[in-house]
Amino acid sequence: MTLTAPPAARRREQRGWYFYDWANSVFYTTIISVFLGPYLIPVAKTAACAKDFPTIPSDQCVSGFDKLVETHPGLGYVDVLGADIRPAAYFGLITTVAVLLQIVFLPVVGALADHTGRKKELLGGFAYLGALATMGLYFVAGDRYLLGGVLFIVANLAYGSSVVVYDSFLPQISTPEERNGVSSRGWAIGYLGGGLLLALNLVLYLNHEGLGLTEGMSVRISMMSAGLWWAIFTIIPLLALRNRPVAAHETTAMRSVGGSFRQLWGTLRDLRRYPLTLLFLVAYLIYNDGVQTVIGNSAAFASEALKLSKTVQISAILMVQFVAFFGALLMGWLAHRFGGKRTVLGSLVVWTAIVAVAYFLREGAAVQFYLLAFAIAVVLGGTQALSRSLYSQVIPRGKEAEYFSLQQISDKGSAFIGSLTVFSALQLTNSYRIAIISMVVFFIVGFFLLAAVNFPKAIRAAGNEVPDRI
Helix, strand or coil: CCCCCCHHHHHHHHHHHHHHHHHHHHHHHHHHHHHHHHHHHHHHHHHHHHHHCCCCCHHHHHHCHHHHHHHCCCCCCEEECCEEECHHHHHHHHHHHHHHHHHHHHHHHHHHHHHHCCHHHHHHHHHHHHHHHHHHHHHCCCCCHHHHHHHHHHHHHHHHHHHHHHHHCHHHHCCCCCHHHHHHHHHHHHHHHHHHHHHHHHHHHHCCCCCCCCHHHHHHHHHHHHHHHHHHHCHHHHHHCCCCCCCCCCCCHHHHHHHHHHHHHHHHHHHHHCHHHHHHHHHHHHHHHHHHHHHHCHHHHHHHCCCCCHHHHHHHHHHHHHHHHHHHHHHHHHHHHHCHHHHHHHHHHHHHHHHHHHCCCCCCCHHHHHHHHHHHHHHHHHHHHHHHHHHHHCCCCCCHHHHHHHHHCCCCCCCHHHHHHHHHHHHHHCCHHHHHHCCHHHHHHHHHHHHCCCHHHHHHHCCCCCCCCC
């Protein structure tokens, strides 16, 4: 099946491709956006209480932890490989470590996928590694903050690796004219999948007492369910997608890995031939850092800065999932009418306004938080889906996975520079408001860099066909 195949044949593979967004989006919604951050911070606080305040009952210590730290400034840290880390900053730290590992590992994954052509096998292997690590979060309880950190890092790394391979199928299963629509529909369907499981988990969480469960147990079951969902629905794209033939390569695994490293090095050197592609990649890296960091810290921001209940947090994220389904389709339509570049630039203006307003939200203002979440939902999926589509136009054929691995470094699972910025702000000020408003720089810089990209010239330079509207 090539791009000259009949449209019906292409659509069959596209429909299967959509379902990996349906499968993996639950990791992002249930784990990253809702449960893990707010759950892991009290787990880390429990460990800090046991170490520094052993005479105070654990539940009282955790609930009054911030006041205890104010009166005992030298206490209230947890140990991470010999470093003293504030519990509130622990989730930001492990997210930063996960993305640092992605920076090293994901380009190799992309090179291996392009070099061997065994994309289905790599997609399945990374998906199931991530799903198993996610299911393992069920065992994070008490003071097991280190176990939670290790499992999250493994799951996040596997998640990013699988998405590199998944995204690299996009240029192979769609024509340039189809790409905005195919990419947007994939994101939209992902929001439905993530939203459906989150709705089920919300029912479980709100009724945990009636079901004879503790709050912590309901959260652990919810996190485990994300891994099960991810594993089950990955079967569909694995059945629908097919590998494409590649040039002859080394037959053994070690030789393939060695060949992949050589191919990766060649790709990095070759990137100098595509300065506009590199400019887009830098722009995307910056503004997507802002997007991912805002989303990845939204639940912790609601909990720590706004003091909103878990119910408000989950229901807001749930609303985002379903509104974002229509938002992604809306922005796909806007891209069809006005062009993908203009639509993404407009979304970055909205993101700038969102983080500026977030700084001024009142503590306990649930309605304000819901309105802000609605605004995020409208632009969230379209910003990323259209960026994926634009990027697919400016990369050379045969190196899709390698180039998408460079993009994925800053994609879904939270990004290095933004996460490090949040971690640093929290470590220095212990204020989520300052941490969130610092993201405005990412959107402004990303806007001007994206505006400077000449897409028709970049597409021609990559040897691709320029669509009617960019």
